[in-house]
Each structure stands twice: as structure tokens, then as C-alpha cells.
Amino acid sequence: LAKTTQPISMDSYEGQEVNITCSHNNIATNDYITWYQQFPSQGPRFIIQGYKTKVTNEVASLFIPADRKSSTLSLPRVSLSDTAVYYCLVGDGAAGNKLTFGGGTRVLVKP
Amino acid sequence: GAVVSQHPSRVICKSGTSVKIECRSLDFQATTMFWYRQFPKQSLMLMATSNEGSKATYEQGVEKDKFLINHASLTLSTLTVTSAHPEDSSFYICSARKVGGTNTEAFFGQGTRLTVV
Numbered sequence: 001l002a003k004t005t006q007p008i009s010m011d012s013y014e015g016q017e018v019n020i021t022c023s024h025n026n027i028a029t030n031d032y033i034t035w036y037q038q039f040p041s042q043g044p045r046f047i048i049q050g051y052k053t054k055v056t057n058e059v060a061s062l063f064i065p066a067d068r069k070s071s072t073l074s075l076p077r078v079s080l081s082d083t084a085v086y087y088c089l090v091g092d093g094a095a096g097n098k099l100t101f102g103g104g105t106r107v108l109v110k111p
Numbered sequence: 112g113a114v115v116s117q118h119p120s121r122v123i124c125k126s127g128t129s130v131k132i133e134c135r136s137l138d139f140q141a142t143t144m145f146w147y148r149q150f151p152k153q154s155l156m157l158m159a160t161s162n163e164g165s166k167a168t169y170e171q172g173v174e175k176d177k178f179l180i181n182h183a184s185l186t187l188s189t190l191t192v193t194s195a196h197p198e199d200s201s202f203y204i205c206s207a208r209k210v211g212g213t214n215t216e217a218f219f220g221q222g223t224r225l226t227v228v
Contacts, residue, residue: 034216036219041202041222041224042221042222043115043117043204043205043206043219043220043221043222044155044204044206044219045219046216046217046218049216085154087154087155098145098157098160099145099157099160099206099208099217100157101147101154101155101156101157102154103154104154
């Protein structure tokens, strides 16, 4: 899997938009970009996945520039319950390929 | 969405005993399952990757004789912590990748908090 780099932590306030950028300079042609959310004492939860340009679902948007060397997870109008650790993973998901996590970004949403 | 059930969610055992953790994919078949360990305030650390019907592949530094992994079917993988010691106390998480999946979308269990006393 391509190595990823994310900020260690970010603070925000309720109602604001939170953008977390992940760098993955050695992303391969077949690699997808996937983001997970983890609350304390729970397993990670899939948020969104993309290959290029922009992907949007009911909880987030994922922006991927043309060179795909980075990606930005956008959480619109966060609430206190969005306080969690967010992980960016890059890989092609082929059977047997490892699914390894980087350090993640700890997001704290304040009232 | 796909559901992965992990059991038990919490277990306390005595030092020297063994503990088995189950990971089941409830509504899909999983070619590959992953086992992780997570210490407080740290990221998930991959312990091993298991493919149905074959031996697990362990990460460097993970003792295969201590952490026994069995992936006997496309819906069940088990992790047995043998002769547990207090330093094995941790949060253990499994995840499963769907058969035919072509991306890194994986589904995670809720985790097992193991405390060895």
C-alpha cells in the first residue's frame, strides 16, 4: 500500500466544515483512496472511497486532484458526534493485499 | 451495508490462559480477513492477514504460535491468544474484505477489549 501522511490532529467547532488532507505521493495506477472513521473502543467505519475527481455521499465529500498524490476529506457542518480519528488508506484491494493504517487524524469538534 | 460481527466485545482472563475471539461476516463472503491490535491513543497495527482455506500471513514481530488464526470458511475467522500475559491486554479488531471486491473497502468488527490479569 502507498504510504500516507495526515495531520496528527485538528480542532473545529460545531457547524463548521472540516477538511482533512492526506498525502500519498507514491500512489499506484490501480490504487483507490479510502477514508475510515473510528470512535473510541470501536472498529473503524467506512466513510467514503474514490479514485479521481470528486465523490460525495450522505456524510462526506472526497476531493482528489488530477495527479492523485493527495486527497481531501470534507466533512460539512460537523457536530460534536463527529469527534473521532479519521484514517486515509490507499491501495488496490487485491485479494490478500494488506490493509494497513497510518497514524490518522484526531478531529476534536468543540461546542 | 455489510456487517462484521466480532465476539466477545470484552473479555477478562487470567494470565496463562487462552482466549478465542470470533469474527464473522454476517451478510457477505470474505476472501480475506485481517486482524489488528490497537493500544490506547495509537493507530491500528496489522497483526496478520488470513485467506480462507490457507495459512495466515503474520506481520514481522507477531508470534504465530501465540496468536493462532483460523480462517476455516468464507464467513468466519478466529484469533486465539494462547498463554495470555498482561502485555497482551489490548483492543483487538478484525476486518473482512468481500469476495470479488476490487478496492480497499473493508468492513470492521466492533472490536474486543482483552484484559489479562
